[in-house]
Structure formats: structure tokens, C-alpha cells
Amino acid sequence: QKEVEQDPGPLSVPEGAIVSLNCTYSNSAFQYFMWYRQYSRKGPELLMYTYSSGNKEDGRFTAQVDKSSKYISLFIRDSQPSDSATYLCAMSGNAGNMLTFGGGTRLMVKP
Amino acid sequence: DSGVTQTPKHLITATGQRVTLRCSPRSGDLSVYWYQQSLDQGLQFLIQYYNGEERAKGNILERFSAQQFPDLHSELNLSSLELGDSALYFCASSVGLGGIYGYTFGSGTRLTVV
Numbered sequence: 001q002k003e004v005e006q007d008p009g010p011l012s013v014p015e016g017a018i019v020s021l022n023c024t025y026s027n028s029a030f031q032y033f034m035w036y037r038q039y040s041r042k043g044p045e046l047l048m049y050t051y052s053s054g055n056k057e058d059g060r061f062t063a064q065v066d067k068s069s070k071y072i073s074l075f076i077r078d079s080q081p082s083d084s085a086t087y088l089c090a091m092s093g094n095a096g097n098m099l100t101f102g103g104g105t106r107l108m109v110k111p
Numbered sequence: 112d113s114g115v116t117q118t119p120k121h122l123i124t125a126t127g128q129r130v131t132l133r134c135s136p137r138s139g140d141l142s143v144y145w146y147q148q149s150l151d152q153g154l155q156f157l158i159q160y161y162n163g164e165e166r167a168k169g170n171i172l173e174r175f176s177a178q179q180f181p182d183l184h185s186e187l188n189l190s191s192l193e194l195g196d197s198a199l200y201f202c203a204s205s206v207g208l209g210g211i212y213g214y215t216f217g218s219g220t221r222l223t224v225v
Contacts, residue, residue: 043218101153102153
């Protein structure tokens with residue numbers, strides 16, 4: 001079993017929909033959580049960063065962490081075709097630990 | 112521009128050949144990571160360097176090697192290339208040893224082995 005699990009999709013939604021992307025993890029030491037967005041054939045770019053549990057909002061994006069359930073989510077409101085990309089979750093424990101990535105979820109937002 | 116520079120952007124070479132991919136990390140970052148991403152696959156971690164020293168190894172083939180130079184740029188050497196080595200190769204950098212502040216990725220090198 002992988003340390004970080006992510007549904008590969010593809011997830012197809014109509015424009016304007018609310019999108020929920022999720023990751024589950026097994027390592028209880030993880031406390032730094034990130035979401036990356038990767039457009040086709042481009043490098044991943046950091047989208048959201050959260051520490052420990054709780055919610056963080058940035059425009060149309062909300063990151064949510066539930067450490068008790070070992071579950072993190074990224075919500076996208078009013079989704080746009082330009083949001084079509086692969087979304088990767090990533091997480092880390094202590095300062096010396098590397099990031100562990102999920103496999104990514106491919107999102108397609110149809111006009 | 113993420114601040115992480117990878118060259119070349121595209122590379123086409125024949126089986127059996129050797130290539131070198133280059134990465135300049137973001138200014139101030141001491142860690143460099145190399146990842147391989149095959150078509151429609153996730154990121155596969157290859158190797159990490161921190162301030163010139165190898166820190167961690169992932170699923171890196173023996174035909175592949177890397178190094179980080181005193182100016183902190185890094186090179187990934189791929190030899191005896193096979194068709195299956197065709198992939199996107201990403202370099203990422205971070206300030207410290209680990210990823211608590213996230214990695215910054217370059218735009219990648221697309222390697223095609225024919």
C-alpha cells in the first residue's frame with residue numbers, strides 16, 4: 001500500500017461545478033500538506049500549502065486537512081476550463097523529510 | 112518562470128546513447144531533486160542532492176547517475192538509453208533538506224529515445 005493514495009480519475013465536471021479532490025495517507029507523522037497543479041507536459045506548480053489540521057482558502061480554492069482521518073481535500077468553486085489539469089497532493093513530516101506525492105488526479109472541466 | 116532552470120527542453124536520441132540533463136536550482140535553494148514522469152504516470156523520485164552531497168535515492172537505475180556541483184547546479188546522466196527511458200525529467204529545488212515549504216519545479220526536459 002502506498003503512503004499517499006489519490007484517485008487517478010479522470011474527473012470530468014461541467015464548468016461552474018464545485019470540484020472535490022482528495023487524498024488519504026497512512027503516515028501519522030505528516031503535518032505539512034500541499035496541493036500542486038500540473039498542466040499537461042508542464043512542471044507541477046504549488047497551489048496551496050497548509051500546516052496541520054484545518055481549512056485554508058485562497059480565491060476559488062479551499063484546502064482542508066483532517067489529521068484524525070488522515071484525509072486531505074482540495075475544493076475548487078466555480079470551476080473553469082482553465083482548471084483542467086492534474087492535481088497532486090504532497091505531504092511531509094519533519095523538516096528533514098522529503099515530500100511524499102500522491103499519484104495525481106486528472107481533472108477535466110468542460111465548457 | 113519558477114526560478115528553476117532545466118536544459119535542454121527537448122532531447123531526441125537513439126537507443127544506447129548517453130545524455131546529460133542540467134538543472135539550476137532557484138536562488139538560495141540548497142536541495143535538488145530529480146523526478147521521472149512517463150506518459151500519464153505519476154512522479155517517480157530518482158535522487159536528491161543537498162549542498163553537493165547525495166542525500167536520498169529512489170528508483171534510480173544503475174545506468175543513471177547524478178551530481179551536484181559547488182555552484183549548486185545539478186546534472187543527471189542517463190546512459191545506455193532504452194526506449195523505456197523516454198519520459199519527462201523534472202528537477203525541483205527546496206531551501207532545506209526536506210519539503211516542509213514545498214518544492215519548486217522546473218519546466219522539465221522531454222527525452223525521446225528512438
